[in-house]
Amino acid sequence: MKGLFGLSLTLVALMITIPAAGMVFAETDEPGEYLDRRVLIWNLFFRMMTVAFTVGAVVSGTIIWQIWRFRESHPKAKPTPYEGTDW
Amino acid sequence: MAGHSNWPEWIYIGIVVALMTWVGAEAWEVERLIEHVPADAEIIKVTGQQWFWTFEHEDGTKEIGELHVEAGKAYKFEVTATDVIHSFNIHDYVVLIDAIPGRVNTVWFAPDEPGVHDIQCREYCGLIHYNMRGTLYVEEP
Amino acid sequence: MVLELQKPRPIWQIMFSTHHTDVGLLYLIMSLGFLFLGGALALAIRAELFLPGAQIIGDAMTFNRIFTVHGTTLIFLFIIPFASAVGNYFVPIMVRYKDMAYPKLNAIAFWMIPPAGALIWLGFADFTWYATPPYSIISAPGPAADMWIFGLKILGISSVLGAINFVVTILKCKHPDMSIGQVPLLAWSFLSSSLIILVAIPTFAAALLMLLTDRLGVSGFFNPAMGGDPIAYAHLFWFTFHPEVYVLVIPAIGMMYEIIPRFSRRPIYSYGSGVFAFVLLAIVGFSSWAHHMYATGMSFTEKTVFMVGTLAAVPASAMHVFNFIATMWNGRIRFSTPMMWAVGGIALFFSAGAGGVVNSAMPLDFTTHDTYWVVGHFHLFVMGTIAFGSIGYLYYMFPYVTGRMYNEAMGKIHFILSFVGTVLVFFTQHVLGLYGMPRRIFDYPPIPEWIAMNQIASIGAMIIGVSMAIFLANMIYSSGRGEPANTDDPFGVGGKYYYPFEAKNPSH
Numbered sequence: 001m002k003g004l005f006g007l008s009l010t011l012v013a014l015m016i017t018i019p020a021a022g023m024v025f026a027e028t029d030e031p032g033e034y035l036d037r038r039v040l041i042w043n044l045f046f047r048m049m050t051v052a053f054t055v056g057a058v059v060s061g062t063i064i065w066q067i068w069r070f071r072e073s074h075p076k077a078k079p080t081p082y083e084g085t086d087w
Numbered sequence: 088m089a090g091h092s093n094w095p096e097w098i099y100i101g102i103v104v105a106l107m108t109w110v111g112a113e114a115w116e117v118e119r120l121i122e123h124v125p126a127d128a129e130i131i132k133v134t135g136q137q138w139f140w141t142f143e144h145e146d147g148t149k150e151i152g153e154l155h156v157e158a159g160k161a162y163k164f165e166v167t168a169t170d171v172i173h174s175f176n177i178h179d180y181v182v183l184i185d186a187i188p189g190r191v192n193t194v195w196f197a198p199d200e201p202g203v204h205d206i207q208c209r210e211y212c213g214l215i216h217y218n219m220r221g222t223l224y225v226e227e228p
Numbered sequence: 229m230v231l232e233l234q235k236p237r238p239i240w241q242i243m244f245s246t247h248h249t250d251v252g253l254l255y256l257i258m259s260l261g262f263l264f265l266g267g268a269l270a271l272a273i274r275a276e277l278f279l280p281g282a283q284i285i286g287d288a289m290t291f292n293r294i295f296t297v298h299g300t301t302l303i304f305l306f307i308i309p310f311a312s313a314v315g316n317y318f319v320p321i322m323v324r325y326k327d328m329a330y331p332k333l334n335a336i337a338f339w340m341i342p343p344a345g346a347l348i349w350l351g352f353a354d355f356t357w358y359a360t361p362p363y364s365i366i367s368a369p370g371p372a373a374d375m376w377i378f379g380l381k382i383l384g385i386s387s388v389l390g391a392i393n394f395v396v397t398i399l400k401c402k403h404p405d406m407s408i409g410q411v412p413l414l415a416w417s418f419l420s421s422s423l424i425i426l427v428a429i430p431t432f433a434a435a436l437l438m439l440l441t442d443r444l445g446v447s448g449f450f451n452p453a454m455g456g457d458p459i460a461y462a463h464l465f466w467f468t469f470h471p472e473v474y475v476l477v478i479p480a481i482g483m484m485y486e487i488i489p490r491f492s493r494r495p496i497y498s499y500g501s502g503v504f505a506f507v508l509l510a511i512v513g514f515s516s517w518a519h520h521m522y523a524t525g526m527s528f529t530e531k532t533v534f535m536v537g538t539l540a541a542v543p544a545s546a547m548h549v550f551n552f553i554a555t556m557w558n559g560r561i562r563f564s565t566p567m568m569w570a571v572g573g574i575a576l577f578f579s580a581g582a583g584g585v586v587n588s589a590m591p592l593d594f595t596t597h598d599t600y601w602v603v604g605h606f607h608l609f610v611m612g613t614i615a616f617g618s619i620g621y622l623y624y625m626f627p628y629v630t631g632r633m634y635n636e637a638m639g640k641i642h643f644i645l646s647f648v649g650t651v652l653v654f655f656t657q658h659v660l661g662l663y664g665m666p667r668r669i670f671d672y673p674p675i676p677e678w679i680a681m682n683q684i685a686s687i688g689a690m691i692i693g694v695s696m697a698i699f700l701a702n703m704i705y706s707s708g709r710g711e712p713a714n715t716d717d718p719f720g721v722g723g724k725y726y727y728p729f730e731a732k733n734p735s736h
Contacts, residue, residue: 034125034161034197035120035121035123035197036197036199037121037180037181037182037196037197037594038179038180038181040117040120040121040591041117041121041181041591041592041594041595042181042595044113044114044117044589044591044592045586045592045595047113048110048113048585048586048589048592049586051106051109051110052582052585052586055106055582056578056579056582059549059553059575059578060575060578062553063553063571063574063575066553066556066557066561067561067563067571070492070556070557070558070559070560070561071561071563072560072561072562077560078560079493079560080492080493080494080558080559080560082493082494082495083493083560083722093498093501095550095554096498096501096547096550096554099546099550100543100546100547100550103542103543103546104543107539107540107542107543107585108539110539110585110588110589111535111536111539111589113589114535114588114589114590114591114592115532115535115590117591118528118531118532118590118591119528121591122528137367170362170366170367171360171362171363171366171367172360172362172363172458174523174597174598176664176666178595178663178664179664181594181595182594183523183593183594183595183597184523184525185523185524185525187452187458187459187524187525188362188452188453188458189452189457189458190459190525192524192525193525205664205673207664207666208666209597209598209599209666209667210360210523210598211292211355211356211360211363211667211668212363213292213363213367214288214289214292215288216288216292216668216669216670217288217666217668217669217670217671217672218671220673
């Protein structure tokens with residue numbers, strides 16, 4: 001429990017410091033062509049959707065497979081070690 | 088928990104944290120880029136009130152419900168409101184900022200080709216909120 | 229167990245009782261009543277938006293009132309009282325105490341809710357559940373707005389009293405043989421959500437009073453015409469109501485923690501990580517409130533801080549999903565109705581969470597803020613996760629409460645229709661938001677994509693409506709005439725009622 005807590009605190013701290021540090025170092029001026037905010041924002045959106053749908057496919061695929069494999073009517077279903085005990 | 092190996096969960100948490108860090112870093116970078124307003128952006132003052140938009144160009148001309156801009160130029164909107172909170176939105180150009188009485192919020196965009204786009208209010212502002220609409224005309228330079 | 233309806237009693241004995249199961253029953257029936265009232269309003273909204281132009285609701289003002297009361301009702305008069313119902317029934321049993329710590333306070337907390345509900349419904353305010361000033365100060369018609377404010381004030385007090393009761397019951401009244409590390413996860417979920425309530429609600433209570441005096445014209449806290457700042461209200465509101473989102477979702481997760489091990493015939497994979505994730509969420513939940521306010525002109529630094537705060541809450545929620553999947557792994561799962569609801573709820577919980585990550589990424593706020601994307605996103609939480617967990621748990625506790633069995637086939641049809649309907653309505657609404665349709669609009673221009681997607685969403689809503697009618701019929705019929713249940717093992721999964729504190733997990 002202590003280790004878990006410590007690690008998560010470290011991770012939270014990292015998640016705060018990394019962008020903050022980047023902010024300090026990346027504060028440069030960029031003249032020239034106007035940015036197209038549509039392109040930037042929608043590209044970001046589609047990158048995130050790619051990842052979200054990949055992760056979603058893995059998670060929901062796992063759940064659907066579990067529902068199929070571990071249902072009690074599955075031919076290979078066998079009692080869990082806890083059945084019949086007083087847990 | 089003692090004596091009970093939990094390594095799959097640790098790997099899983101690591102993946103989640105890595106993903107979130109990636110999301111944060113990407114979003115941070117894009118936000119940084121689009122918040123940088125070009126120095127030569129023309130200022131358009133936008134005022135929201137129940138239930139229409141007023142636009143004032145740099146040269147003093149005013150428009151109500153319609154906004155005419157030129158393609159290829161950058162524009163910076165200075166958005167405020169006179170009565171209640173509205174939200175100035177040109178969805179086709181992903182422009183959105185709240186119009187708040189007593190505050191001036193800014194957002195900028197650079198239309199790239201001529202066309203006609205919808206302007207709408209995206210914050211609930213009362214009876215005719217649903218029809219607080221305007222039109223953006225992007226014209227040839 | 230808690231056999232209520234098998235021994236007929238005059239109704240006033242239940243109404244004036246302070247026993248935890250009686251108060252729980254009152255909470256249960258009242259919250260379900262408001263579920264159907266609020267759901268009827270949702271159907272009216274969807275029917276109105278089926279086509280552009282006025283359909284069944286004559287004017288915009290009525291429409292605005294309807295969505296305001298819809299949101300207020302389902303959040304404050306269904307979800308929260310339903311959680312209290314479950315907590316009242318099960319928390320004292322789980323901590324092995326005879327009743328809640330303060331039985332009279334418990335009954336008072338319940339009896340504050342009907343008058344509050346009456347104020348909200350008789351007033352029928354129009355300023356959205358968020359009551360944003362200056363609209364709510366200078367423009368919203370009274371007395372509806374004032375009645376809403378008083379209603380919410382009463383509900384806030386009721387929540388705080390209930391939360392105090394849960395905290396004391398769990399921490400002080402648990403059986404001396406039981407350590408806090410043996411308290412079941414459902415009780416842990418009530419402990420963490422009650423602690424959130426105690427920290428969060430006072431802020432909104434203050435904001436409500438300030439809103440009221442602003443409306444009376446004697447102060448100008450949020451009125452820019454008097455030098456006030458409407459954004460201050462937004463901060464106060466979301467400081468309460470972002471954590472409040474976790475108040476809603478944590479008990480629902482706790483209910484899934486009861487259902488899933490029971491029907492998988494395995495103990496929870498990791499009790500410790502469940503507790504840890506609840507507590508972590510309760511703490512980190514306070515660091516993300518202003519992600520609702522990116523569009524109000526916040527600085528880049530502020531946005532970054534709140535984006536990081538929001539993303540930090542994701543691992544805690546993800547741990548629950550992992551725990552559920554790992555619990556089901558290698559189980560022998562019986563898909564009775566409660567298990568179907570719980571597993572469906574996990575899948576939708578993931579979808580809602582993924583959408584939430586997208587919302588928190590600051591530039592994407594330009595595309596999603598105050599559009600139907602947001603509506604779809606939070607409805608996946610409140611309907612797809614919280615209502616699914618709650619309804620699953622209702623089926624689960626039904627035999628224990630009534631001593632009778634619900635109709636299993638009708639329960640499964642209810643689940644399948646609701647799941648299909650939820651996916652149709654709320655996934656479509658995400659896409660509708662990406663096409664730019666704002667929230668809270670009575671009418672929309674005839675853009676072909678908007679029309680098509682609104683129609684899909686409306687059809688989905690009608691499917692949910694049908695499923696809820698089946699649900700109502702099932703509950704009413706089965707509580708009176710259902711088959712008597714075997715209360716030792718109503719679902720035929722073997723073994724006694726599952727108490728995690730009695731778990732003998734050999735690998736622990």
